[in-house]
Amino acid sequence: MTLTKIVMHLARNPEAGFAEGSREHGYLLVLPLTADGQIDEDLWHARRSDCSVRAFSPDAPVREGRLARRGHNWFFDYDRGGVDDDEPVFKLEQHRFEVGEYVTIRDHDETPLVYRIDGKEPLD
Template sequence: MNHPAFPPLRNTALPHTFRQIRIERAREHGHPEGDSRTAYILIAPLDDEGRIDATVWAAHKEACRVVRKRADGDDSLGHLVRGPGGHWRFHYDVSGKTADESGHHFENERFELGEYVSVREADGPHAYRVVAVNAL
């Protein structure tokens, strides 16, 4: 899917620290087995400890993206943005139909296989598990 606000990424022009990260809904009330159809795919640079690298992000903001995946609807495309206090948000500026969501303490989280992270969505915080971290 191409959109003017999302030109194709040229991964050869990005630092080698950029990763494609997939997080899926972890077990919680209503989803005792988790839900792989409720997920996010992030394109972001990670530092040596697996945290989002804010310095590299600042130099390559346009390349830092998010795809919000839901089984009952279309994917929402957005950018990974840094808000006040260094907090990370998902800004869906293409369709304008989905409110921003925020990564709960993403500035301290490690994006490594099996780790858990939280995303604050419109209906509250939800736990997600890192299921893939791949080089671009």
């Protein structure tokens, strides 16, 4: 059980205008993972303030936030005071964060975009 730095880049999303994906669009995450690469909810509770999200894109300012949970739903929260900027992550608790795996995130327009995990590095 450790905190892990994850790098994800936009995968092929032809219907969203990214037929070949984009390494200029992505996320840098610090997540608590179990030995099998899934979100460690107990460690998240213990180290919630260390779990971060950094979204980057060439056409928007970098957004910094945190991993949050409401009920059974995980999301990226960029402004703790509101919900308009929250990005839900589809079934995050079921994902294995391994290089080559894919994660779907809904953008600010509610468009689901697929990202590929391109890097994984333990921090602790």
